[in-house]
Amino acid sequence: MFDFLDSGQYDVLGAFWVTVQLTLYSAAGSLIWGTILAGMRVSPVPLLRGFGTAYVNLVRNTPLTLLIIGCSLGLSQTLGIDLAGDTFKETGFRLAVLGLIAYTGTFVCEALRSGINTVPVGQAEAARALGLSFFQVLTLIVLPQAFRAVVAPLANVLIALTKNTTVAATIGVAEAALLMKEMMENEAQALFAVFAIFALGFVLLTLPTGLLLGWVAKRVAVKR
Amino acid sequence: MTSVLYDAPGPKAKARNWIYSGIFVVLFGLVMWWVLSLMAEKGQLEADKWTPFVTDSRVWTTYLIPGLLETLKAGALSMLIALPLGAVLGIGRLSDHAWVRGPVGTWVEFFRAIPVLMLMLFSSALYSPQFMDVPSDTRPFWAVVTGLVLYNSAVIAEIVRAGVLSLPHGQTDAAKAIGMRKGQTMFHILIPQAVTAMLPALVSQLVVILKDTALGGALLGFAELLAANRQISANYSNTIATLVVIALIYIVVNFGLTTFASQLESRVRKSKKTTGAVVGVADVGDMATGANSAGG
Numbered sequence: 311m312f313d314f315l316d317s318g319q320y321d322v323l324g325a326f327w328v329t330v331q332l333t334l335y336s337a338a339g340s341l342i343w344g345t346i347l348a349g350m351r352v353s354p355v356p357l358l359r360g361f362g363t364a365y366v367n368l369v370r371n372t373p374l375t376l377l378i379i380g381c382s383l384g385l386s387q388t389l390g391i392d393l394a395g396d397t398f399k400e401t402g403f404r405l406a407v408l409g410l411i412a413y414t415g416t417f418v419c420e421a422l423r424s425g426i427n428t429v430p431v432g433q434a435e436a437a438r439a440l441g442l443s444f445f446q447v448l449t450l451i452v453l454p455q456a457f458r459a460v461v462a463p464l465a466n467v468l469i470a471l472t473k474n475t476t477v478a479a480t481i482g483v484a485e486a487a488l489l490m491k492e493m494m495e496n497e498a499q500a501l502f503a504v505f506a507i508f509a510l511g512f513v514l515l516t517l518p519t520g521l522l523l524g525w526v527a528k529r530v531a532v533k534r
Numbered sequence: 535m536t537s538v539l540y541d542a543p544g545p546k547a548k549a550r551n552w553i554y555s556g557i558f559v560v561l562f563g564l565v566m567w568w569v570l571s572l573m574a575e576k577g578q579l580e581a582d583k584w585t586p587f588v589t590d591s592r593v594w595t596t597y598l599i600p601g602l603l604e605t606l607k608a609g610a611l612s613m614l615i616a617l618p619l620g621a622v623l624g625i626g627r628l629s630d631h632a633w634v635r636g637p638v639g640t641w642v643e644f645f646r647a648i649p650v651l652m653l654m655l656f657s658s659a660l661y662s663p664q665f666m667d668v669p670s671d672t673r674p675f676w677a678v679v680t681g682l683v684l685y686n687s688a689v690i691a692e693i694v695r696a697g698v699l700s701l702p703h704g705q706t707d708a709a710k711a712i713g714m715r716k717g718q719t720m721f722h723i724l725i726p727q728a729v730t731a732m733l734p735a736l737v738s739q740l741v742v743i744l745k746d747t748a749l750g751g752a753l754l755g756f757a758e759l760l761a762a763n764r765q766i767s768a769n770y771s772n773t774i775a776t777l778v779v780i781a782l783i784y785i786v787v788n789f790g791l792t793t794f795a796s797q798l799e800s801r802v803r804k805s806k807k808t809t810g811a812v813v814g815v816a817d818v819g820d821m822a823t824g825a826n827s828a829g830g
Binding site for chain 2: 357387495
């Protein structure tokens, strides 16, 4: 039933490795971009708050597929921005990561912001009454509690991101979903076996992330 | 307006805010200028790339509106099928019998763990002549709907479970006290209240479904809104303008739904007729192709 795997024609592990790489690069990028966005949304400057709100609302309501196709057709093919990728493969990968970061950053931002909102206002008031500066309030009082509160939501964002990397198949990045499409076309008689392999791959990628980070979230949560 | 992080600004802080605003405007202006000059260089700002959307009604009647209708049709149908299915799965997961709870739980977790795109590709292959031979013109539509139903019924099951669990425990106790059976408690006491609690989450799940239909256009040949991009830009060679217009349509529709969902949420929270239990908008993973756990 699984003999098509022996032919050496399909590099299933390689495809999943691309998926993992897409996930890791996008996760790192969207953590940074999401933190910047969250910083804007909670900042005292109204203009920055406005930009953050507008960006999050616009991007979150756009399909990820459109963003990634926009990166490929719009940025790369029309405007000629190739993000310094040397080969077609590299360019597609980088464009997909860019789209994923633009999209996932909004969810990281919202998670961090809700984390900051879990800190009772009284704590900051007490800190200011003790004479702590804005920077001290932020780094000593608010952020440590906020980060501990958002481990679980961020884990969910990471799991969703892992699954979202399949959208990169729409611009031809050779990750798991694209290989699955190809294998389903070529090995139609083994449809269920092919699906089982890829489904299992994703269960193996997302399940441990959820369990591990869920455990961490419980350990570090601030009991109120 | 009190924030955890800062006090109401005084004169000094206000002056500082103006400076930060100035820096931001300059940086943002530079980026926009760079983008616009790049677009101008490639001829993307020329009027004839953008005017078709205003002057040529065929763009709307032939491509955009039919595409949007397909998107809405697939979304609405998926929601209609996924809702009862999700309700059954959600209640099954809460069952007292391990032989119901176990398999249902596995089913739900499995379909939540798999990217919706893979479910669509699988359904599409399954509906091909070798297996089921669904007519080729409707095959992409049904593949998209099947993928969305499988995935979203699992998410809705979690919303239902979270909705029932969010109710105050006294509800079950009171039902037991007046001698109601388990089934009666569930169907007369818990479910009706959970439905109100779940409404906001369900509306925001509709946004996820609408966004996910775009996958079908990109990989399965489903003629939905995003797929209209290919035909329009083939006729008018205005890729960027078309993508911007399509994005705006999605944003308007989805933003409307998102706003409606959060208004519903605050109304449910404030209402005196409910227990105040609510599965909020933020409790659902509203990422395209993304399951977040729905609380619970």
